Amino acid sequence: MNKTDLAGAPGARPPVVRPEDSGLQSAGTALWRYLGLMALAALPLLLLAKDPYWLNIIAFTYLMGGLASAWNIIGGFGGQFSLGHGVFFGIGAYVTAIATARYGLSPWLVMVPAALLASLVAMLISWPTFRLKGPFFAIATMAFNEVAFVLANHFDSFTGGPRGIMIPFKAGFANMIFRERWQYAVLMFVFVALVVGITVCLRRSRLGYYLLAVREDEDAARASGINVLSVKLQGMALSAFLTAIGGTLFTMYLRFIDPPSLFTLQDVGVKFALLSLIGGVGTIAGPLLGAALIVPFENFLRAELADALPGMNLAILGLLMVLAALFMKRGVVGAVEDLVRKIRSRRGGR
Amino acid sequence: MDQLLNVLVIGLLLGGVYGLVSVGLNLIFGTVRIVNFAQGELVMFGMYGGYYAYNILGLSPYLSVFLVAPAVGLLGVLIQRLVIQPLHNESNMQIFATFGLLMMFQNIMLAVTRGEARSVGGDFGAQVIELGDIKVGTVRLLTFVITTAITIALHFWLTRTMVGKSVRAVTQDKRAARAMGINVEKTFLMTFGIGSALAGLAGVMLTPIYSITPGVGGNFILAAFAVVVLGGLGSVWGAYLGGLIVGVVEAFAGYYIDPALRHAIWFLIFLAVLIIRPAGLLGQVGAEEVGFREQN
Numbered sequence: 001m002n003k004t005d006l007a008g009a010p011g012a013r014p015p016v017v018r019p020e021d022s023g024l025q026s027a028g029t030a031l032w033r034y035l036g037l038m039a040l041a042a043l044p045l046l047l048l049a050k051d052p053y054w055l056n057i058i059a060f061t062y063l064m065g066g067l068a069s070a071w072n073i074i075g076g077f078g079g080q081f082s083l084g085h086g087v088f089f090g091i092g093a094y095v096t097a098i099a100t101a102r103y104g105l106s107p108w109l110v111m112v113p114a115a116l117l118a119s120l121v122a123m124l125i126s127w128p129t130f131r132l133k134g135p136f137f138a139i140a141t142m143a144f145n146e147v148a149f150v151l152a153n154h155f156d157s158f159t160g161g162p163r164g165i166m167i168p169f170k171a172g173f174a175n176m177i178f179r180e181r182w183q184y185a186v187l188m189f190v191f192v193a194l195v196v197g198i199t200v201c202l203r204r205s206r207l208g209y210y211l212l213a214v215r216e217d218e219d220a221a222r223a224s225g226i227n228v229l230s231v232k233l234q235g236m237a238l239s240a241f242l243t244a245i246g247g248t249l250f251t252m253y254l255r256f257i258d259p260p261s262l263f264t265l266q267d268v269g270v271k272f273a274l275l276s277l278i279g280g281v282g283t284i285a286g287p288l289l290g291a292a293l294i295v296p297f298e299n300f301l302r303a304e305l306a307d308a309l310p311g312m313n314l315a316i317l318g319l320l321m322v323l324a325a326l327f328m329k330r331g332v333v334g335a336v337e338d339l340v341r342k343i344r345s346r347r348g349g350r
Numbered sequence: 351m352d353q354l355l356n357v358l359v360i361g362l363l364l365g366g367v368y369g370l371v372s373v374g375l376n377l378i379f380g381t382v383r384i385v386n387f388a389q390g391e392l393v394m395f396g397m398y399g400g401y402y403a404y405n406i407l408g409l410s411p412y413l414s415v416f417l418v419a420p421a422v423g424l425l426g427v428l429i430q431r432l433v434i435q436p437l438h439n440e441s442n443m444q445i446f447a448t449f450g451l452l453m454m455f456q457n458i459m460l461a462v463t464r465g466e467a468r469s470v471g472g473d474f475g476a477q478v479i480e481l482g483d484i485k486v487g488t489v490r491l492l493t494f495v496i497t498t499a500i501t502i503a504l505h506f507w508l509t510r511t512m513v514g515k516s517v518r519a520v521t522q523d524k525r526a527a528r529a530m531g532i533n534v535e536k537t538f539l540m541t542f543g544i545g546s547a548l549a550g551l552a553g554v555m556l557t558p559i560y561s562i563t564p565g566v567g568g569n570f571i572l573a574a575f576a577v578v579v580l581g582g583l584g585s586v587w588g589a590y591l592g593g594l595i596v597g598v599v600e601a602f603a604g605y606y607i608d609p610a611l612r613h614a615i616w617f618l619i620f621l622a623v624l625i626i627r628p629a630g631l632l633g634q635v636g637a638e639e640v641g642f643r644e645q646n
Contacts, residue, residue: 081442128625134441135385139575140624146572147617154610266453277446311460311564314453321450325443326436 027204034200037285038193041065041292045185055181061295062188063249064275066195068287070242071272073199076282077208078235079215080130084141086269087125087148088118088240090262092247094152097165097257100175107176107252115244122240123233130232142265149263164258167251176252184253191249192288195242199284202238211235215282243272266314274317278324280333289332294320352483357605358598359484365597366494370555371570372577372589373500374548379575380584381521382538382545384434385441387448389574390567391455392546396422396553397562398459404470404557411470411554419551426546430539438538452567459564469561489558496555500548501590508586517541521584576616580623582633591631595619 025033041062048054067089074080095114099105129140152159159165171179178184202208210231213221222228251257262268272287279290294317301313328335375389396418403414429451437443477488508514519527520537528534560566573596581592596619604612623630 081445083445128621131628132624135445136579136624136628138442138445139385139579140620143572143576143617143620147614150611150613154608154614266449270449273446309461310465311457313457315457315461318450318453318455318457321453322433322447325447325450326433329440329443 025204030200030204034197034284037196037288041192041288042189045182045189049182049185052181055185057296057299059181059185059188059253060299061291062185062192063246063253064271064295065288065291066188066192067243067246068272068275068279068291069192069195069199069284070239070246072276072281072283072287073202073211073242074232074235074239075273076276076286077203077211077215078232079211079282080232080236081134081138081273082141082236082239083138083265083269083273084125084144084148085239085243085272086145086263086265088122088243089247089250089268090148090152091118091121092244093251093257093262094159094165094247095244096248096251097167098158100252101165101167106174107248108174111245111248114248115241118240118244118247119237122236126233126236127229130229130236142269145263145265145269149259152259152263160258162258164256164261167255169255176249177255188249188253191246195246196284196288198238198242203284207231207234266317274321276331278320278328278331280331283331283333286331286333293332353605356484357601359486361598361601362594363486363490363494363597364601365594366490366497367556367559367593368570368573368577368597369501369590369593370493370497370552371549372574372581372593373497373504373586374545374552375571375574376578376581376584376586376589377504377548378542378545379578380582381517381541382434383441383521384430384542385445385448386429386434386542386545387445387571388429388451388455388567389545389549390569390571391452392422392426392549392567393553393556393570394459394562394564394567395425395455396550397557397560397566398463398468398553399550400554400557401468401470401562403554411557415551415554418554419547422550422553423543423547426549427539427543429546430542434542435535435538452571456564456567463564465564467561467563470557487559493555493559497590497593500551501586505586513540572613573616576620578630579628580619580630582630585630585632588630588632595631 044054044058044061048058067085071082071085075082092111092114095117096107096110099110099114100107125144129137129144132140153161155161156163167177169177171177176187178187202211210221210226213224213226214228214231218228221231247262254261275290275294276287277290278294279288279292280286298313298317301316305312305316324331330337371390371393374392375386378384378386378389399418399421400411400414403409403417404411407414409417429448433447433451434444437447479486479488479491506514508518516527516532516537517540519530519532520534524534527537577589577592577596579592580595581588581590596616599615599619600612603615
């Protein structure tokens with residue numbers, strides 16, 4: 001093994017370029033694949049539009065799918081394994097909650113400035129931490145998350161502290177508060193479609209290729225004239241921007257936020273990474289697929305186990321993480337690709 | 351002046367606690383280059399071990415440690431063999447897997463204990479020695495002494511014994527170590543076991559001072575990482591010194607600024623170190639990259 005796959009690669013992906021990566025996908029193919037994926041993603045919403053229990057799960061699945069896709073931009077494509085995305089999520093959530101609950105502003109107006117703020121913060125905290133590689137980077141970003149937790153608890157005149165912030169129910173499109181669950185589900189679907197769409201474009205863009213190059217071999221990327229730090233910062237800023245938008249939607253859906261709901265590692269910062277990894281890190285469909293599998297499963301576990309054995313649902317999720325790391329390193333997408341290749345080679349193709 | 355001295359002593363003793371928790375992590379992180387997020391949970395297991403030994407067997411923590419620490423060490427060996435070793439070239443997957451272990455352990459204990467906090471009652475934690483105006487908790491003082499003793503022992507083990515030297519050799523260059531006839535896998539297994547046993551030991555030692563909850567490991571893990579990074583990866587004395595510095599800074603920040611913000615102080619230390627000297631105070635320059643570049 002050479003050193004290339006050690007520093008930045010998100011684990012399992014072999015550094016060799018696989019045959020299907022080598023050819024450029026045409027814009028038309030990419031568009032059709034994207035539309036197909038979104039149609040598939042929209043299916044449960046259309047089928048279960050009348051069931052409020054399922055609508056809740058579906059809305060959350062879309063939201064988490066979008067957030068995991070946003071994480072995937074820097075964590076998957078860029079290979080920078082951030083565990084601190086809770087910070088950006090929290091910025092989006094708090095700015096929205098404070099602006100709407102205290103100043104009566106519309107979340108639509110606040111959303112983009114909040115996301116820009118998150119981007120700015122992301123660049124500021126990433127600038128020193130991007131000097132770190134692999135696990136050091138992960139630990140440092142985790143530290144940022146914990147600090148955000150402490151600060152949110154501490155500055156209670158601003159954030160409401162442990163009591164949190166409640167947003168009064170005033171239904172209306174301008175307030176981003178809806179009477180019907182399905183309206184929220186549609187909103188979340190638009191979010192995930194937007195994030196995945198951006199990911200598709202990014203994957204075909206110059207920045208996307210730069211990010212992949214940085215992930216595979218930072219030194220080689222630098223030698224080829226790529227400004228590594230700048231590429232990482234751009235990837236992080238975009239990822240943080242989208243994560244903060246997710247924070248806004250989360251806030252408006254629950255209409256209540258407090259520090260644990262935004263900064264608990266296993267529910268937020270690590271969850272984004274978990275969903276991407278289960279689905280297939282560094283792929284476009286992976287994070288969405290991970291969310292589609294894990295979010296409903298988690299809901300099921302919580303409903304079945306939480307009363308009898310508190311915490312058992314999280315323990316099972318933890319076990320799943322260990323097993324996925326050991327046996328399904330390229331996630332569901334990777335496993336499916338392997339299967340397809342095996343079938344093809346058996347048929348004597350390729 | 352007395353106040354200042356008092357805060358300093360509190361800080362140093364707290365530093366002893368951090369040093370104790372970090373010493374095992376430093377051995378694992380610094381030597382085997384494995385980020386074990388579940389290290390705090392091993393401390394937690396040590397605490398529960400101490401608690402149950404006290405309540406069921408009636409053993410004092412200072413006796414049960416000889417039972418609990420090896421047991422936690424054995425668990426560490428199992429973790430290394432079953433989870434870490436198959437992932438030896440993939441640091442991101444190690445993070446992922448050990449975080450999964452963290453969630454598993456923490457929540458299994460939550461299910462077992464139903465989330466009630468436990469503590470080893472009474473006489474241990476409360477005893478105080480008075481030196482003039484300065485009050486020193488006996489247990490904390492003892493913890494400090496134990497931390498110092500372990501640091502010295504570890505130092506001699508790593509520098510004077512053949513086994514310790516082989517551990518250092520493996521850290522520096524796996525391929526060359528293998529060529530010298532060192533069994534790299536066995537060394538890793540042993541180091542991980544010892545590092546885990548030290549976490550278990552730390553846990554038992556802390557039962558008289560801290561109340562025991564399934565989430566208690568989370569209080570230690572970030573502090574321990576800060577200590578290890580500050581002191582210098584793989585440097586035994588670095589962990590000791592780092593622990594003391596973090597403890598003192600936390601005590602002063604807690605006293606003069608705001609107790610709620612003391613955790614944010616870890617991060618400031620952390621960040622400062624990462625920007626100014628990523629190798630840590632006593633770490634070899636470049637040590638933070640060694641081992642991630644040439645794993646084989």
